[in-house]
Amino acid sequence: MDGDASQLLRLDNVCKSYHNNLVLENVSFCVNKGETVTLIGPNGAGKSTLMKISLGILDVSSGTVHRSNKISIGYMPQKVMIDDVLPLSVRDFLYLRPGSTYDDIEKVLETVKLSYISNQPVQSASGGEMQRILLARALLGQPDLLVLDEPVQGIDIMGQQEIYGLIAKVRDETNCGVLMISHDLHLVMASTDQVLCLNRHICCSGTPELVKDNPEYHAMMGRPAEGVAIYTHHHNEGHDHKHHGHNHD
Numbered sequence: 001m002d003g004d005a006s007q008l009l010r011l012d013n014v015c016k017s018y019h020n021n022l023v024l025e026n027v028s029f030c031v032n033k034g035e036t037v038t039l040i041g042p043n044g045a046g047k048s049t050l051m052k053i054s055l056g057i058l059d060v061s062s063g064t065v066h067r068s069n070k071i072s073i074g075y076m077p078q079k080v081m082i083d084d085v086l087p088l089s090v091r092d093f094l095y096l097r098p099g100s101t102y103d104d105i106e107k108v109l110e111t112v113k114l115s116y117i118s119n120q121p122v123q124s125a126s127g128g129e130m131q132r133i134l135l136a137r138a139l140l141g142q143p144d145l146l147v148l149d150e151p152v153q154g155i156d157i158m159g160q161q162e163i164y165g166l167i168a169k170v171r172d173e174t175n176c177g178v179l180m181i182s183h184d185l186h187l188v189m190a191s192t193d194q195v196l197c198l199n200r201h202i203c204c205s206g207t208p209e210l211v212k213d214n215p216e217y218h219a220m221m222g223r224p225a226e227g228v229a230i231y232t233h234h235h236n237e238g239h240d241h242k243h244h245g246h247n248h249d
């Protein structure tokens with residue numbers, strides 16, 4: 001890749017259509033070494049599509065993707081299918097990743113604090129454990145760039161903080177870049193350098209502090225508290241047919 005040696009990945013004006021359905025429009029951003037870029041956006045916003053394009057799994061419709069030469073990429077997909085009847089321990093599941101050794105596997109399991117389930121069938125892992133197994137798999141091969149599609153889905157709040165802390169620790173120790181998807185800006189604020197709010201196009205971007213106060217961000221994600229107020233209002237209306245609202249606030 002030309003220019004800046006610290007740049008791992010750069011997308012310029014990427015557009016993507018599935019058949020005639022435009023799901024990404026003029027998306028541009030870059031990820032540098034030692035930096036975390038977090039994608040936030042509603043369901044169907046094109047986040048996973050953007051990740052697959054960044055990895056080269058999917059082609060763009062137009063625009064360009066530059067990946068730094070010879071970088072190793074660790075990818076944690078949003079979902080994986082594991083055959084229920086296939087007898088496979090956690091360590092053997094990780095061994096399926098080409099180039100991995102059992103020594104490396106023990107190390108990454110230690111990193112994600114899962115050494116205790118190494119010999120257990122991978123199908124018996126809990127939802128939260130499975131997420132950490134997938135993170136461990138992404139860490140194999142000492143990635144220069146970690147691409148994580150919703151790494152904390154199905155994990156309780158304490159566990160989420162732990163996983164985000166762990167990702168930040170790996171980044172700081174190895175100086176890798178991180179591109180990840182999250183649904184909660186507040187939980188990732190401490191460990192994110194740049195936030196991209198995506199809803200087919202980039203609605204706004206910047207440091208988490210800037211994005212948190214950006215009206216575009218609030219318009220995109222909505223305000224749950226208002227939903228609660230509307231519900232209360234409906235409830236009251238049931239008791240008063242002539243009620244036109246507002247007099248309870």
Ligand SMILES: Nc1ncnc2c1ncn2[C@@H]1O[C@H](COP(=O)(O)OP(=O)(O)OP(=O)(O)O)[C@@H](O)[C@H]1O
Binds near residue numbers: 045048
């Ligand atoms: N292979 C495909 N063929 C056709 N349409 C697709 C394909 N993959 C994704 N889409 C559509 O593209 C849009 C974006 O999907 P994508 O999975 O990128 O969204 P997302 O932001 O990751 O959503 P979520 O938060 O639900 O994971 C959706 O409307 C989806 O239905």
Ligand SMILES: [Mg+2]
Binds near residue numbers: 049078149
């Ligand atoms: Mg997705």
